[in-house]
Amino acid sequence: MRRLLLLRHAKAERAALSAPDRARTLDERGRKDAATMGAYLATHKLSPDRVLVSPAARTQETWTLAAAAWRPAPPAKTVPQLYDADPDAIVAAIQDAPAAAQTLLVVAHNPGLHELALLLIATGDIDARERLREKLPTSGLVIIDFPYDAWADLHPQSGRLERFVSPRSLEAATN
Helix, strand or coil: CEEEEEEECCCECCCCCCCCHHHCCECHHHHHHHHHHHHHHHHCCCCCCEEEECCCHHHHHHHHHHHCCCCCCCCEEECHHHCCCCHHHHHHHHHCCCCCCCEEEEEECCCHHHHHHHHHEEEECHHHHHHHHHCCCCCCEEEEEECCCCHHHCCCCCEEEEEEECHHHHHHHHC
16 A cells, blocks of 8 residues: 655645745744644654655645654655646656655646646545545645555545645634
């Protein structure tokens, strides 16, 4: 079995006319949410064997803040093709992941990450699937399980949605 964790970067500052999109960093809420999602992953023993991160500042910062929940942090690799990637590019990056990585975390961007999640999921909790169909918010985490033993076998409609959470849904669950 393989487990794929898809984490959309946390909330970033608005784009400035003079700065490139890749340079956008997280705002205050984004920094808090990234740490919250890292704590959630670590507390629920959802530790990835490998992490693939887009080179954008906001994804790198999201991973740095989330990774602080582990000692030591899982090994991460910056993957240039994940920046502004469509689902095919993200699948290619996943298929290139080390064979030993049973659980893989991808930290990237919408719309590609959201489209990929919808493309891969065939079954799972109906309510969670409907919520995911509506949107993948910043800091949203999608956990998909697959019945095969190699990332090279990844294909559409082959996964089961195990969980879909966001900082907002976690906050609602505790209130």
